[in-house]
Amino acid sequence: MTGWLGGEWPWYVAGPLIGLIVPALLIAGNKQFGISSNLRHLCSIIAPGKVEFFHYDWKRVGLWNLVFLGGVVIGGFLAFHGGTGHTVAISAETRAALVKLGIHDFTGLVPHEIFNWSALLTLRGFVSIVVGGFLVGFGASYAGGCTSGHAISGLANFQLPSLIAVVGFFAGGLAATYFILPWLL
């Protein structure tokens, strides 16, 4: 595909479209936009165990959100076939910094040298994928929301707790970027 549909979408197109998901869900069924609640729903379905937090009617509370999440996977699939195989046009400074850290392959959305199945057996692959994933799930559940629930839904509704959570997101992100990744990669 060529023209404005090809390559990456500009921020001033993508941002408002993502923002409109919030009122669309409210108008459809008074639903609050937030992806990470689904992690709790998945626990409730797969392995509630004796944990009280996972004993609730997930179908009533979360079926809509799990269906939404299924849509996100399909959306990713469709976008890939719309052409996301290209190299992400990051700034020259970022590229130089990442080369210094040992990244060589800049094709695709993620560095394939870290994010592939055999890399799971390496320290950097394991920490990036498994440890990182764990912290995302644990942290978002502890904070009661992730980028969608706090940074977008919460800040748009002027919630102080969300602002505190977003400060935390950046504190953790900067710490990992400047202190963990240089050692890990």
Added chain:
Amino acid sequence: MTKIEKKIGGGAGFLAVYLLLGIVFGYVMTRAEVVSWFRIQEMFRFQSFRMYGIIGMAIVTAAISIALLKRFGIQSVSGESISIPDKQLGRGIRYIVGGTIFGLGWALTGACPGALFALVGSGVSVMVAAVASAVAGAWVYGWLRPRLPH
């Protein structure tokens, strides 16, 4: 079931709407490269306005929309009045500590929860392992919850 729900095919009709909105969200995130590890690195290094522009515009658009919905007392299609419960601050520990832990994971995986799922769809199959790990993380939180400060 409300009258309108019956009219548009009941619960299943609504689920189709949520599926469609999820598709739009996953598609836009992927096309905008919000799901890219490279873009997240660029953001945390403050070397491009792009991610801030996307998140900022999303917040502004959502804020204006919410204000308009409240101002005109719009009802949802399902017949409920639209209300967004406030988040409880409490001692605030969960937000700063949980948020920081989430941030560490966000930079390590280069993906927030929505992005993990979009990446699986876009063919980065190893992200299935990250998703499984994220679910495990949520489970451990649920298990430790009574003992954690909030």
